[in-house]
Amino acid sequence: MPTDWPAAYLDGETAIRHRAIVRLMREGLEVTPAGGRTRLWPYAQVRQTQGAYAGEEVRLEHGGQMPEVLVVRDLRFLQSLHELAPEFSRRFHNPARRGRRLQLTAVAAGAVIGLSAMMYLWGIPLLAAQVALRVPVAWEEQLGKGVVDHVASPARRCRDPQLVAAIDTILGRLTAAAPRSPYTLRVYVVDMPIVNAFAAPSGSVVIFRGLLQRTDSPEQLAGVLAHELQHVLQRHSTRAIVQHASSGLLIAALTGDVTGPLAYGLEAARVLGHFRYSREAETEADTEGLKMLLAARVDPAGMIAFFEPPKDTADKHEESAADKYLSSHPSDRDRKATLTALVSRHPTQSVTLLPGENWRELRYACGAPGTSLQESPR
Amino acid sequence: MGSAVDPRSPFDSPRPPASPPAPPSSLPRTPSRIAESSSTPAVRQPSFRGEAGTLFGIHIVNVLFTLGTLGLYYFWAKTRTRRFLFSQTEFAGDRFAYHGTGRELLIGTVKALLVFGVPLLALHVIRERIEVPTAVKIAVGLVSSAVGFSFVPVAIVGARRYRLSRTSWRGVRFSFHGRTWPLMKIFIRGTLLSFVTFGFYYPVFLVRRHAFLVSQSYFGTERFDFSGQGRDLMEHFVRAVLLTPFTLGLYWFWWTARKRRYLWEHTRFGEARFRSTVTGGALLRLHALNALILVGTLGLAWPWVKVRNIHFAYRYLSLLGPLDLERIQQQAQFPSATGEALAGFFDSGFDLA
Numbered sequence: 001m002p003t004d005w006p007a008a009y010l011d012g013e014t015a016i017r018h019r020a021i022v023r024l025m026r027e028g029l030e031v032t033p034a035g036g037r038t039r040l041w042p043y044a045q046v047r048q049t050q051g052a053y054a055g056e057e058v059r060l061e062h063g064g065q066m067p068e069v070l071v072v073r074d075l076r077f078l079q080s081l082h083e084l085a086p087e088f089s090r091r092f093h094n095p096a097r098r099g100r101r102l103q104l105t106a107v108a109a110g111a112v113i114g115l116s117a118m119m120y121l122w123g124i125p126l127l128a129a130q131v132a133l134r135v136p137v138a139w140e141e142q143l144g145k146g147v148v149d150h151v152a153s154p155a156r157r158c159r160d161p162q163l164v165a166a167i168d169t170i171l172g173r174l175t176a177a178a179p180r181s182p183y184t185l186r187v188y189v190v191d192m193p194i195v196n197a198f199a200a201p202s203g204s205v206v207i208f209r210g211l212l213q214r215t216d217s218p219e220q221l222a223g224v225l226a227h228e229l230q231h232v233l234q235r236h237s238t239r240a241i242v243q244h245a246s247s248g249l250l251i252a253a254l255t256g257d258v259t260g261p262l263a264y265g266l267e268a269a270r271v272l273g274h275f276r277y278s279r280e281a282e283t284e285a286d287t288e289g290l291k292m293l294l295a296a297r298v299d300p301a302g303m304i305a306f307f308e309p310p311k312d313t314a315d316k317h318e319e320s321a322a323d324k325y326l327s328s329h330p331s332d333r334d335r336k337a338t339l340t341a342l343v344s345r346h347p348t349q350s351v352t353l354l355p356g357e358n359w360r361e362l363r364y365a366c367g368a369p370g371t372s373l374q375e376s377p378r
Numbered sequence: 379m380g381s382a383v384d385p386r387s388p389f390d391s392p393r394p395p396a397s398p399p400a401p402p403s404s405l406p407r408t409p410s411r412i413a414e415s416s417s418t419p420a421v422r423q424p425s426f427r428g429e430a431g432t433l434f435g436i437h438i439v440n441v442l443f444t445l446g447t448l449g450l451y452y453f454w455a456k457t458r459t460r461r462f463l464f465s466q467t468e469f470a471g472d473r474f475a476y477h478g479t480g481r482e483l484l485i486g487t488v489k490a491l492l493v494f495g496v497p498l499l500a501l502h503v504i505r506e507r508i509e510v511p512t513a514v515k516i517a518v519g520l521v522s523s524a525v526g527f528s529f530v531p532v533a534i535v536g537a538r539r540y541r542l543s544r545t546s547w548r549g550v551r552f553s554f555h556g557r558t559w560p561l562m563k564i565f566i567r568g569t570l571l572s573f574v575t576f577g578f579y580y581p582v583f584l585v586r587r588h589a590f591l592v593s594q595s596y597f598g599t600e601r602f603d604f605s606g607q608g609r610d611l612m613e614h615f616v617r618a619v620l621l622t623p624f625t626l627g628l629y630w631f632w633w634t635a636r637k638r639r640y641l642w643e644h645t646r647f648g649e650a651r652f653r654s655t656v657t658g659g660a661l662l663r664l665h666a667l668n669a670l671i672l673v674g675t676l677g678l679a680w681p682w683v684k685v686r687n688i689h690f691a692y693r694y695l696s697l698l699g700p701l702d703l704e705r706i707q708q709q710a711q712f713p714s715a716t717g718e719a720l721a722g723f724f725d726s727g728f729d730l731a
């Protein structure tokens with residue numbers, strides 16, 4: 001191994017680069033800039049700041065705040081340094097170890113991919129469930145109050161006494177059998193033709209007139225209500241917030257630093273991931289809601305029928321009762337299969353809901369005067 | 379965002395040049411005064427020598443440690459990445475070097491949290507949780523807005539001061555001498571006038587901010603110069619505002635390219651001047667493909683995107699004219715790690731990213 005190496009020398013005072021020869025000695029580096037005097041850098045005073053990665057030049061610094069710098073292009077310089085001064089080997093990168101570092105990097109890559117997948121599949125949902133349980137109910141109420149006030153403002157609420165009484169009866173039946181909940185559960189019917197329902201974090205379930213009019217029986221409405229009540233009781237919206245935040249942290253950890261338009265791209269990926277979690281929440285609301293129905297001895301056939309996908313796909317303009325509701329509630333055929341299987345495992349005697357009430361009339365009790373079957377909103 | 383100076387790129391504004399080979403006829407032929415550069419061309423472009431694969435290795439270990447330390451390693455990870463990116467960037471035959479440390483970044487972030495986060499949180503609690511008269515609530519709201527607003531210029535100055543002082547080329551450090559208050563004034567004036575003029579003042583604001591950041595930047599004893607005027611961009615800005623909605627936002631890339639070319643072309647270093655030839659179409663292609671790569675890999679391909687961005691930046695940027703390196707001396711003092719006044723406190727090692 002040669003002991004003399006060509007290098008570039010920077011004096012730390014000007015931006016002029018000098019050619020130099022560096023000689024490896026036992027006690028240190030002998031640096032001789034072209035046309036300058038030779039100086040000795042004891043190894044103990046030399047810092048290597050670059051040259052540990054492929055393509056980097058070896059950069060050695062000597063001195064305090066404005067150090068002199070030596071740049072050597074040839075990596076074999078480091079090798080011979082390690083041979084000549086092994087007692088200082090910790091101060092300098094050893095190119096001979098690069099192969100091992102490559103292996104460690106591969107191991108790290110595997111670990112990162114495995115770890116992220118585990119966090120995504122189990123860690124985040126588990127964390128979110130735990131956190132959601134510990135979020136004070138008062139916070140959730142503050143959060144949900146704004147939503148309910150906005151969507152179901154008192155002016156838009158449906159106040160038909162018969163209908164309110166009927167819905168209260170169903171709600172009472174469902175919650176009587178359920179474990180005590182920290183929320184005050186309320187159901188609002190909003191006079192809007194939307195075929196949808198949702199649960200706000202405060203324990204309020206909002207049902208739009210459009211959905212109500214699509215139900216064929218009180219049992220079907222009970223099915224929708226049970227599903228939405230489970231979103232409340234399982235604290236799905238709080239969980240969703242935690243899941244969204246923690247998946248953001250996970251992506252941030254994976255990506256280093258990303259700004260600008262790319263951040264939006266990753267946000268899109270994150271939202272896609274969000275669908276996975278919300279599908280899980282839907283399934284949970286379905287199965288737990290069905291259990292709620294069974295416990296309340298409500299005929300689950302109504303719920304299943306309501307969630308049934310359209311039988312005749314050719315007949316597109318005749319949408320099934322729950323089409324629009326389902327379109328905001330990602331679903332698939334498995335949903336019905338799961339529910340049917342669950343019912344067959346827990347056979348119960350059901351009691352008729354709201355005997356003596358005419359549901360066909362009652363469900364039109366809400367809405368602008370003159371609303372009729374013919375004007376059924378789309 | 380959107381300034382020609384991408385705060386995340388290896389060097390802020392002293393990022394030297396990259397561009398396609400310029401037409402020789404237009405090049406200044408003045409011979410360089412220093413002997414060693416007599417053979418170097420008068421058009422200089424930086425080049426990036428690093429491999430995305432190497433960066434991936436660094437990155438994946440960073441991710442592992444960051445996950446393992448619940449995020450604390452982030453600051454060291456950032457430093458390791460910057461050190462690699464700088465040392466792989468070559469200009470006129472020499473590499474850049476980054477001298478920051480993870481510890482400094484951590485301290486900078488903690489400072490930012492203490493100086494801004496804690497007061498903002500306290501003000502929020504006063505406003506939301508404690509029973510106080512409405513007048514007090516309004517006053518508290520105004521104070522929090524002022525604190526939040528002043529955070530931006532303070533952070534810009536602090537981060538720039540920190541990053542430039544930790545960057546060197548040929549052993550000579552860059553530095554930033556701008557103070558916080560002048561930038562604060564530019565921000566207050568710019569925000570108010572942009573508001574009053576329905577946004578028409580924005581290009582002036584943008585250029586003033588940029589001028590302040592560039593013209594207070596030094597390489598050793600030599601200062602960078604900026605000579606742009608906001609009114610030159612006015613017409614382009616108005617066109618961008620009008621056309622962007624009708625082009626599904628795509629026209630914004632052409633405006634960004636226009637702005638970058640303008641800002642670089644009015645930046646000088648000694649007798650040399652920068653030139654950018656970036657185009658809107660090129661920017662659009664870069665970002666579209668980057669987004670595809672990143673989203674498809676959930677961010678894991680970040681190192682490839684980073685390297686693509688750097689190559690892109692250098693391809694369209696160049697420094698034209700003589701570079702008198704002999705005159706440049708190391709700056710006598712470095713910005714100290716601890717400031718004497720409160721402004722100095724903000725200005726030191728205050729880096730968030």
Ligand SMILES: [Zn+2]
Nearest residue numbers: 227282285329
């Ligand atoms: Zn649901």
